[in-house]
Amino acid sequence: MKTDKTLPGVLLGISLLLFGAATAQAGEDQPNAYVMTVYSDVAHGNEIIDGAPQEVIAKLSSKADDRSNELADQVNLCVAYTKTKQLEKAMEICDSAVAAALKDARRLERSRMFGRQTTQVADTGRAIALTNRGVLHAVTGEKDKARLMFEMALMLKSKEESARTNLRFLDRDTAVKDS
Numbered sequence: 001m002k003t004d005k006t007l008p009g010v011l012l013g014i015s016l017l018l019f020g021a022a023t024a025q026a027g028e029d030q031p032n033a034y035v036m037t038v039y040s041d042v043a044h045g046n047e048i049i050d051g052a053p054q055e056v057i058a059k060l061s062s063k064a065d066d067r068s069n070e071l072a073d074q075v076n077l078c079v080a081y082t083k084t085k086q087l088e089k090a091m092e093i094c095d096s097a098v099a100a101a102l103k104d105a106r107r108l109e110r111s112r113m114f115g116r117q118t119t120q121v122a123d124t125g126r127a128i129a130l131t132n133r134g135v136l137h138a139v140t141g142e143k144d145k146a147r148l149m150f151e152m153a154l155m156l157k158s159k160e161e162s163a164r165t166n167l168r169f170l171d172r173d174t175a176v177k178d179s
Helices: 045-047 053-065 069-081 085-112 116-139 144-155 160-179
Strands: 012-015 034-038
Touching: 034 045, 034 069, 034 116, 034 160, 045 053, 045 069, 053 160, 069 085, 069 116, 085 144, 116 144, 116 160, 144 160
Parallel strands: none
Antiparallel strands: 012 034
């Protein structure tokens, strides 16, 4: 599987029909799949990229049961569940990732130690969590909720481009189905 490495993660394509059979890069004009982001450098992200999402679930699900609020853990676990087509569990964990991202953003906002960089780091985490959740809405047929998640991610001060890629794919997919 071809991947486009970006900081802080790696983009993974999620096909509507084949879940993970295709990869879309953030800069493509015509994306061919939805894109989810994992944190490749932590929380077993490289194992997801290497095609071992079941192992990641085994390693991270016990942390999730312990109410882990680590954003990277939640994001990667969400993607791992999605890759194994356990969408109900993926939605639950993605919701936890969105909550963890908001909590991190509030904590970083209070610190204000690093100024603008702090806001961008917090917004990037939120954008990743919202975008991944949006993908799950899209693949389960909740197109309006998906659009809302992608648009919320785009409003943040983040350089993360997967929301824009997913929104283009959603628009193209919707136009094809409407015609």
